[in-house]
Every structure is written in C-alpha cells, then in structure tokens.
Amino acid sequence: MAISAEQQLLEVARDVTLAGNGVDWVDAFRKNAAKEFGERGLPTATMEDWRYTNLRGLARKFPQPVLAESVGAQGSVPAVPARIPDLVTIRLVFVDGQFSAKLSDGHINSSDMLVENLASVLKRDSSLVKGLVGDRIGNHAHGFTAINSALLDDGCVIRFGKNADLLTPIELVYLSTGSERSRFARNVIHLDQGSRATVIERFVSVDENASGLTSVISEISVGANASLSHYRIQEENAASSHVGGSYVGVAADGRYRNATASLGGNVVRNDLVVALNGKGADCQLDGVVIGQGKTHVDNFTRIEHHEPHGTSREHYRSVLDDRSRSIFHGRVFVAVDAQKTDAQQSNQSLLLSEYAESDSKPQLEIYADDVKCAHGATVGQLDENSVFYLKSRGIGDDEARGMLTVAFASEALVELDNDPLRKAIELAVRSRLAPELAEAQSIFEDQQ
Amino acid sequence: MLSIKNLSADVDGKPILKGINLEIGSGEVHAIMGPNGSGKSTLANVIAGRDGYEVTGGSVTYAGNDLLELEPEERARDGIFLAFQYPVEIPGVSNVYFLKAAVNAARKHRGEEELDAMDFLKLIRTKLKLVEMKEEFMHRAVNEGFSGGEKKRNEILQMAMLEPTLAVLDETDSGLDIDALKVVAGGVNALRSKDRSMIVVTHYQRLLDYIVPDHVHVLSGGKIVKSGDKNLALELEREGYGWVEQLAQAG
Numbered sequence: 001m002a003i004s005a006e007q008q009l010l011e012v013a014r015d016v017t018l019a020g021n022g023v024d025w026v027d028a029f030r031k032n033a034a035k036e037f038g039e040r041g042l043p044t045a046t047m048e049d050w051r052y053t054n055l056r057g058l059a060r061k062f063p064q065p066v067l068a069e070s071v072g073a074q075g076s077v078p079a080v081p082a083r084i085p086d087l088v089t090i091r092l093v094f095v096d097g098q099f100s101a102k103l104s105d106g107h108i109n110s111s112d113m114l115v116e117n118l119a120s121v122l123k124r125d126s127s128l129v130k131g132l133v134g135d136r137i138g139n140h141a142h143g144f145t146a147i148n149s150a151l152l153d154d155g156c157v158i159r160f161g162k163n164a165d166l167l168t169p170i171e172l173v174y175l176s177t178g179s180e181r182s183r184f185a186r187n188v189i190h191l192d193q194g195s196r197a198t199v200i201e202r203f204v205s206v207d208e209n210a211s212g213l214t215s216v217i218s219e220i221s222v223g224a225n226a227s228l229s230h231y232r233i234q235e236e237n238a239a240s241s242h243v244g245g246s247y248v249g250v251a252a253d254g255r256y257r258n259a260t261a262s263l264g265g266n267v268v269r270n271d272l273v274v275a276l277n278g279k280g281a282d283c284q285l286d287g288v289v290i291g292q293g294k295t296h297v298d299n300f301t302r303i304e305h306h307e308p309h310g311t312s313r314e315h316y317r318s319v320l321d322d323r324s325r326s327i328f329h330g331r332v333f334v335a336v337d338a339q340k341t342d343a344q345q346s347n348q349s350l351l352l353s354e355y356a357e358s359d360s361k362p363q364l365e366i367y368a369d370d371v372k373c374a375h376g377a378t379v380g381q382l383d384e385n386s387v388f389y390l391k392s393r394g395i396g397d398d399e400a401r402g403m404l405t406v407a408f409a410s411e412a413l414v415e416l417d418n419d420p421l422r423k424a425i426e427l428a429v430r431s432r433l434a435p436e437l438a439e440a441q442s443i444f445e446d447q448q
Numbered sequence: 449m450l451s452i453k454n455l456s457a458d459v460d461g462k463p464i465l466k467g468i469n470l471e472i473g474s475g476e477v478h479a480i481m482g483p484n485g486s487g488k489s490t491l492a493n494v495i496a497g498r499d500g501y502e503v504t505g506g507s508v509t510y511a512g513n514d515l516l517e518l519e520p521e522e523r524a525r526d527g528i529f530l531a532f533q534y535p536v537e538i539p540g541v542s543n544v545y546f547l548k549a550a551v552n553a554a555r556k557h558r559g560e561e562e563l564d565a566m567d568f569l570k571l572i573r574t575k576l577k578l579v580e581m582k583e584e585f586m587h588r589a590v591n592e593g594f595s596g597g598e599k600k601r602n603e604i605l606q607m608a609m610l611e612p613t614l615a616v617l618d619e620t621d622s623g624l625d626i627d628a629l630k631v632v633a634g635g636v637n638a639l640r641s642k643d644r645s646m647i648v649v650t651h652y653q654r655l656l657d658y659i660v661p662d663h664v665h666v667l668s669g670g671k672i673v674k675s676g677d678k679n680l681a682l683e684l685e686r687e688g689y690g691w692v693e694q695l696a697q698a699g
Contacts, residue, residue, distance in 0.1 A: 383536075384499065386536050386538055388498055388536075389535070389536040389538070390538075390549075390550075391519070391521040391524070392497075392520050392523075392524055392529075392532075393524055393546070393549075393550035393606060394525045394550050394553040394557070395521060395546075395549050395553050396521050396553065397521065399549065399553075400521075403541055403545075403549070404538070404541070407538065407540025407541045407589075408540060410540045411539055
C-alpha cells in the first residue's frame, strides 16, 4: 500500500539529522511540530482558508525533500541570478533551501547586528534564536507551517539590536534546482527598538528542469519605532509551486512594508499575517500578480489591529492572461481597543483572457467603533477609451494594449520605497507582458 | 487634402450624420459650429476612426486615399490628429514615454530613424515653451491629475510634436478659462502653416476670436446647413442657433 504524503514527510523528519540536533529546545520544537503535522496533515480544499487552492497534486506525490545531508551530492555550482541593477546588497544564497557560502557575500556578526544562515547559528549558538523560532505563527498555523518547523534546518537569521541601522539591503536568493524536489527554509527576523533593515527575497528556478515545491516561512518582529522593508519577488518557472508565509508582529510606532511580486510559478500561495501590536504601528502591503499559462496565485493576507492609532494600507493588483487565476484574501481585524484605526485595502484585477479568473475576498472584522476602514475590489478589462487615445496618436494596437497593461500592473508598485528595486520589478513585469516594450521605457528612466 | 462626400454615420444604431459634404484645402482652417447634438463631435470621431461610429454611407478621402479603410493608428501616422474634447487620463504611463512612442511610430512609418532619448528631449523642450508647460509634466502620467487647462495644453503639445497635416480640434475650448484659452489658441496659431489644415469644432464663437478661421460651417441635424466666412460665426453669436435649426428643418 502506498504511504501518504504525510507519513512520508514524517518519516523523513524522524530519520534525518538536522542543524542543532541534540539541543534540547530545538529537538523538542521539531518533535512537537512533527506531532502537530501528524494531526493537521496538509491543507485541503475543504478548509475555508484553502478553498481556492487545491493541493491534491502535492498531497498525492509529495516532492522529495532536500535536506542538508543530500546537498553534498549536488556537484556543480548553479548559476545565480544577476544582481539588481544599481543596487548594492548583501547577498545570501540558498540552493534548494540550503545555504551556499560559496555563492553568498558572507555574513555579519557585530555587537548589534547578526545576519547569518540559520543552520550555522543553530550549530554555533542556538540561544541566539531561542524563543524567536516558532514565536509568531501562533494560531495561524497549518500543515505547511508545521512541516516547515518539523524540518527546521536552514534559512536566514537577521537580528538587529537597538537603533541598529543597515542601509544596505539584505538579499536572500532561493535557488531551486533539480526536478520534483521540495525545499524548506525558515527565516527569523528580529528588529529591536529603533532599528531599520531592508530584506529582499528572490525565488528563482535555476533552469526549466527545476520543479517541485519551495516553502519558506519567515517569522518577523519589528520593535518599537523600528522599520522593516520586506520585498518578495517570485520568478519560479511554471513547473514549480510555492507555499510560503510571513508572520509579522509590529510594536508601537513600528513600521512594516511588504511588497510581493508574483511573476511566475505553478501553484503559488503566500500567507501574510501582520499583527499591529503596539499603538501607532503601521503597515503597508503591496502586491502584483502576473498570471500567465496556468499559474495560480493565492495571496492570503490578514492584518490585525490590536492597539489604537494603527494604520494599514493594502494594495494588490493582478494581470491575468491565458488560464491563470489569482485569489486575494484580505482580512482586516480591528480589536475593540484599536480605536482610531485607519485601514485601507484595494484589490484590482485586469483580465486579458476569457479563461482567466480573479477571486477577491475582502473581510473586515471590526470591534472598535471609532475607526476608518475602506476596501474596494474591481475586476475588468482594458479601458477602450484609453486604447483609442493611444492609437489616435499613432501607437499600434498591440503596443497600446501592452503599455496600458504594464501601466496597470506598475500602479501596484508606486509606493515601493526602493527605486532600483521598483525599476527591476517593473522591468520584469514588462518583459513578461510586453517584451517589445521592455527596452523602450528603461531608456527613459535613466533620464529622469 | 480632405474631401468628405455625402457622409452619413450612426452611433448605437441611431443616425447622427445625414449627408455631410465638406472640402478642405491645404493650409485652410475650417470651423464647424452647431448646437448640442448636431453631430460635431461625431464628425470629429469618424475622421479619427473611433470604434462605435459606424459609417453608413458616403466617403472620406484624405490625400487621395480612402480614409475610412484605415485603422486609427494608421490615420495618425498618415498625419491626422484629433485633439480630444475629454483627454483620457492614463495612470502609469509617463507623458514622455507616451509621446516618444507616438513620435517614433510616425517616424518609423515614414521610414525615418527613431529619435533617441536625448534628441527627443531636446525637441520636446522647444515645444513645451509653445504651450507654456513645465518640463515636470513630462514625467507625470498622461493627463493624470491635470487640470482642464493642462489637459488641453497637453493635447496641443502632442499636436506640436506629431506635426499633423490635418488637425481636428474637438471642443478644445470647453472647460477653459480665458487665460488658458489664450495659451491654447496661441499654440494652435503657432502651428498654422500652408501644409497643415485644421478643423476646429466648437459650440461657441469665443474660440474663433483667437483662432480665426478661413471658413465657418454650421452643422445642424447631421447636415451642414450653412457655410460662410468668419462673419458667420459672429452672426451665430448674435442670433443664437434657433434660426439655424429652422433652416435645417426647412432644408
């Protein structure tokens, strides 16, 4: 009898030796997570939060997990993606979820800043992440967070002390290689009071043969008055699925920005849970989805306002062609004490094909009585008045539609506070939606 | 240059133009006046080739070719320009990028080399002066958040960049205060030349104080009911459109 994906994963978790093995709290953490996974299993479409995203394919035959001990067999060093133009970063590269020192710029370990891969931290001094791993997921847990914890091994640790300020962005590159593999990573980001960081995550398939699943979970604490800009760029190929999550807590007057660009992949699910836990905490979540082929992107977002005077802004846009589909869950929870909350949410989709589909599910749950909460969702096609306007100036039909489509998508990125990164994402969007326009506009950006 | 013969057109299945005849020579400026609903804007849109305006009879010949056979973008590349009554806002597309795409589409069509960014910016700086626009407008999204006057100036800027042989100005004066009107008219006048014909569509005589036409036509009920020189516009201003409508009914 064939064993289930769950049993197969549990056996892997039991048999494998992972970083931090022998450290009591680490062992207990993984053991508990394995037990939890055994109880939960993989999410199914019968669960309300997963009803749009069917993972039956994964459950039937779960791709073989890549773990530390199998990395040695990789042989040749894969080609890493190009640097983001005009942006200096500190880059850490993970090949199938495992840190590659050879492909990375190194690490930082100073009195007030730690940027290092998790496996090394667990081996060197696991107390640095004790209490931080597993801290943020809480009751947002599901099967994927549980198996990610059960297989806790590598990822990135970013710990900043009080007022530490790193202007250079930290760039985490997750490279997928090989066919039918599953890759797990766990990031821990902890910014103490008044500190500031930028983290860019890039998910890339090394070539068209890479397939399977990538599952990266980030647990993030933004301290009082601290600020984190967190960007996620997903460019995996059409054979690669992605189930990731960012679980964020923001203290008083802290600020968290997230921009997620989903530009490829097979089935993509992004959980983004932000708890504004202090007075005056603020978050801005932007997203752009470019759906082509059969890409399925499910952005599941939840913002929790727990204290007064919090602000949240959420703006997601999708451009959907062929048979692609995008789902936007936008939950906003406002606790009874969170007076003067100001929450705005919008989700707009542009359908380029009659077979594409967009599902938008805003949910406001408000218990305070003195709040400003607004949400809006639209689904539509290109505005023919705009198309005619461009054509009446001599611009051809295809080019006019390309320009308008790219413009629609780019509008989701106007608030992105890092120019080189915004331009890089816009270029990636353009090269997918209107390759012939990719060069034309970039010439102009240099002139501005 | 432009020859319209017995042109009729429907909008949403409803006949709007009912036999227009109009001959426009090179370098001439023709004003088309008329009451609301007389078909002025329909005529402008039919010339530009907008969807939803169905030509049901007659012909439009431009520089010897059948204009109605061409797509809107082909008409534009052949030198036809429509200044919109309601210019469209296009978030996310910068003015400079839009204009460069438009200018280069026409250049490519004429077999000329495309302008590079430097040459293009040089050219646009000279044209911006013409309509008293600041360069910062170039880096803003097309018409987004522009005032009424800024939108109309942007139309004339586009016209100056594209150097059409036939410009159709559809109610360019609507929504303009007198200062903006003067700027826009000044831009248009600077573009008058013996090689450039213009059709100025307007409800009011006011614009024609600043853009003085060679010919004035009065449109009513989908037909040209009276033609004359600039004095006809003054006459309309004094008498109103009532007597024109009587003319139309009599005809």
